[in-house]
Amino acid sequence: MLVLLYEATGVGEISGANPPSTELRLVLEPNGDLQDTRTNYQQLLESVLKSDSMYDVRLDTKFFLDDFIDVASKYELIVEHFYNASAENVPFSKPREAVEVINDWASSVTQGRINKLVSEADITNSVIALASIASFKGQWKSPFPASNTRQGIFNGVQVDYIQQIDLLYYDDSTTLGAQLLRMPYQGGKFAMFFMLPHKGQTVDDVLGRITPQVLHQALWYMDELDVNVTIPKFKFDFSVQLSESLQKQVFAEKSNAVISPFLVKLMLVLLYEATGVGEISGANPLSTELRLVLEPNGDLQDTRTNYQQLLESVLKSDSMYDVRLDTKFFLDDFIDVASKYELIVEHFYNASAENVPFSKPREAVEVINDWANSVTQGRINKLVSEADITNSVIALASIASFKGQWKSPFPASNTRQGIFNGVQVDYMQQIDLLYYDDSTTLGAQLLRMPYQGGKFAMFFMLPHQNQTVDDVLQKVGITVEETGSDASVAGGRHS
Numbered sequence: 001m002l003v004l005l006y007e008a009t010g011v012g013e014i015s016g017a018n019p020p021s022t023e024l025r026l027v028l029e030p031n032g033d034l035q036d037t038r039t040n041y042q043q044l045l046e047s048v049l050k051s052d053s054m055y056d057v058r059l060d061t062k063f064f065l066d067d068f069i070d071v072a073s074k075y076e077l078i079v080e081h082f083y084n085a086s087a088e089n090v091p092f093s094k095p096r097e098a099v100e101v102i103n104d105w106a107s108s109v110t111q112g113r114i115n116k117l118v119s120e121a122d123i124t125n126s127v128i129a130l131a132s133i134a135s136f137k138g139q140w141k142s143p144f145p146a147s148n149t150r151q152g153i154f155n156g157v158q159v160d161y162i163q164q165i166d167l168l169y170y171d172d173s174t175t176l177g178a179q180l181l182r183m184p185y186q187g188g189k190f191a192m193f194f195m196l197p198h199k200g201q202t203v204d205d206v207l208g209r210i211t212p213q214v215l216h217q218a219l220w221y222m223d224e225l226d227v228n229v230t231i232p233k234f235k236f237d238f239s240v241q242l243s244e245s246l247q248k249q250v251f252a253e254k255s256n257a258v259i260s261p262f263l264v265k266l267m268l269v270l271l272y273e274a275t276g277v278g279e280i281s282g283a284n285p286l287s288t289e290l291r292l293v294l295e296p297n298g299d300l301q302d303t304r305t306n307y308q309q310l311l312e313s314v315l316k317s318d319s320m321y322d323v324r325l326d327t328k329f330f331l332d333d334f335i336d337v338a339s340k341y342e343l344i345v346e347h348f349y350n351a352s353a354e355n356v357p358f359s360k361p362r363e364a365v366e367v368i369n370d371w372a373n374s375v376t377q378g379r380i381n382k383l384v385s386e387a388d389i390t391n392s393v394i395a396l397a398s399i400a401s402f403k404g405q406w407k408s409p410f411p412a413s414n415t416r417q418g419i420f421n422g423v424q425v426d427y428m429q430q431i432d433l434l435y436y437d438d439s440t441t442l443g444a445q446l447l448r449m450p451y452q453g454g455k456f457a458m459f460f461m462l463p464h465q466n467q468t469v470d471d472v473l474q475k476v477g478i479t480v481e482e483t484g485s486d487a488s489v490a491g492g493r494h495s
Contacts, residue, residue, distance in 0.1 A: 003028050003041060004061065004079055004130065038082040045084050047189075054187030055138035060109040061085040064102055066092040066127040070336035092127055095120040102131065110135035138185040142166045154232040163230040169222040176209050176218055177201045181227065194231070269294050269307060270327065270345055270396065304348040311350050313455075320453035321404035326375040327351040330368055332358040332393040358393055361386040368397065376401035404451040408432045442475050443467040 028037055048057055063079075067089050079085040088105075090098040099120050106117035113135045123129060144162040152161045169182040177198045184191040197206050272294050294303055314323055329345075333355050345351040354371075356364040365386050372383035379401045389395060410428035418427045435448035443464045450457040463472050 003037070004063075004083060004085055007075065007078055007083075038078075042082045049084070052187055052189075055136065055185060055190060057134070057136050057190075058110050059084070059132075059134040060105075061130070061132040062105065063087040064090045064092075064098070064129040064131065066090070068341040069127065075334035092123060092129075095123055098123055102129070106131075106133050109133055113137075136190065138187070138190060141184040141186050141188075152232070159232045159234075161230055161232050163228070165226060165228045167224055168227045168229070170225050170227045171218060171222040173218045173221065175214055176206055178206045180218055180222060181229065182222060183229075269303070270329075270349060270351060273341065273344055273349075304344075308348045315350070318453060318455075321402065321451060321456060323400070323402050323456075324376050324379075325350070325398075325400040326371075327396075327398040328371065329353040330356045330358075330364070330395040330397065332356070335393065358389060358395075361389055364389055368395070372397075372399050375399055379403075402456065404453070404456060407450040407452050407454075442472055444472045 045059070049059060061079075061083065062085060065087060069089070076087055079087075088101070090101045092098050099118055099122075102118050102123075103116055107115040110133065114133060117131065117133060118129075142164065144164050148163040150161050150163070151158060153159075154161075168184075171180045173180055176195070178201065179194075179196045179198075181194040181196075182191050183194065195203075195206055197203060311325070315325060327345075327349065328351060331353060335355070342353055345353075354367070356367045358364050365384055365388075368384050368389075369382055373381040376399065380399060383397065383399060384395075408430065410430050414429040416427050416429070417424060419425075420427075434450075437446045439446055442461070444467065445460075445462045445464075447460040447462075448457050449460065461472055463469060
């Protein structure tokens with residue numbers, strides 16, 4: 001699974017350093033030759049899956065992708081040819097259906113031995129899932145005599161114990177704090193390794209000491225000895241979630257924040273469309289929550305039309321102001337967006353998609369920042385940095401620039417010098433009739449400053465003393481009623 005993710009970083013075309021692929025390269029390309037790595041995996045898989053009467057091995061790997069995502073043909077050909085893997089679209093917006101597809105695949109691959117690989121909880125809010133499944137059936141090289149079977153207690157449960165004495169590879173490892181045993185299967189190709197923790201040691205203790213170097217050393221120390229083996233009959237299933245939750249701090253403790261509710265809502269509705277809401281018949285937690293906000297009247301087409309009309313109104317040329325707005329999905333080179341979704345977001349939301357090489361962060365940053373610079377005519381020329389997109393495969397960006405004149409300009413004669421956050425700046429001041437409130441609920445003063453033309457306004461929030469911007473932002477979401485009043489306003493210069 002790691003090598004499939006490694007291939008997805010575009011390693012075959014990398015000229016610069018990319019942290020994820022660089023780290024994986026140390027493990028997956030020990031000789032520094034990608035083609036050699038591919039050939040080794042191909043040969044290993046062909047050997048493992050080669051038909052043999054001694055055992056039955058079944059192994060398959062698959063990318064399950066939401067309906068709005070297509071995999072680039074080049075990547076699909078590579079993973080199929082070298083890694084016996086494939087891709088399939090499933091409706092993650094309908095978890096029950098997606099679970100059925102994935103579990104049917106697992107049951108088919110293993111001939112019914114594994115028929116429940118995932119549950120709805122496992123895939124909630126997913127858009128991509130990489131699954132690898134294997135089943136093995138074989139006979140011990142030296143079968144346990146049935147006459148040696150006896151009853152015993154294992155972990156508080158009565159079970160059958162099997163026992164034999166045989167020449168086997170064994171070591172009592174002080175480094176790992178466990179006994180190691182290798183039990184071979186008929187055919188000579190496969191074996192099972194057992195680790196029995198020393199008294200006073202747990203399985204977690206042993207696993208915590210395992211590194212590639214320590215494990216290789218422990219296996220090298222194993223000698224072929226006469227071993228008296230007693231083990232309980234057992235059955236086990238194993239699965240692991242190879243995913244990581246990544247969180248970013250959006251606002252620093254002492255920073256100022258500028259928020260566009262419209263842009264936030266626009267990006268949410270694009271994600272909402274990506275859940276396949278136009279075809280949903282069942283409940284999906286993500287789309288259900290978003291629907292409450294984005295479809296207040298329960299009509300998706302009405303929501304689309306409203307956004308289309310709102311965007312047309314916002315972007316309509318006017319001598320009073322200059323507005324520039326664009327939204328774009330930036331996708332790694334191995335991902336294509338389904339045509340239907342692309343048409344919807346372009347027609348209703350003025351959005352589009354573009355492939356960028358996220359495996360080459362410097363190039364990807366340049367593409368995204370050039371787009372931002374072009375949209376805003378140079379007003380925003382650095383939207384992201386390499387640190388912002390490290391480990392990314394999809395980025396949704398919405399950018400806006402606005403230039404306008406206050407409805408009531410600040411008199412130049414009222415400009416004065418003052419200190420703001422430890423820096424000397426120009427302060428502007430005026431008295432005007434404005435919408436204002438001192439909100440105890442938010443712990444801040446609120447002010448609405450309109451621009452000429454009557455269509456746009458800027459809202460200011462000034463936290464109360466001993467309150468921070470973060471404190472106020474955490475409370476945002478409560479409806480604030482505006483009341484007209486006379487207010488004396490002082491703030492940093494805005495142009």
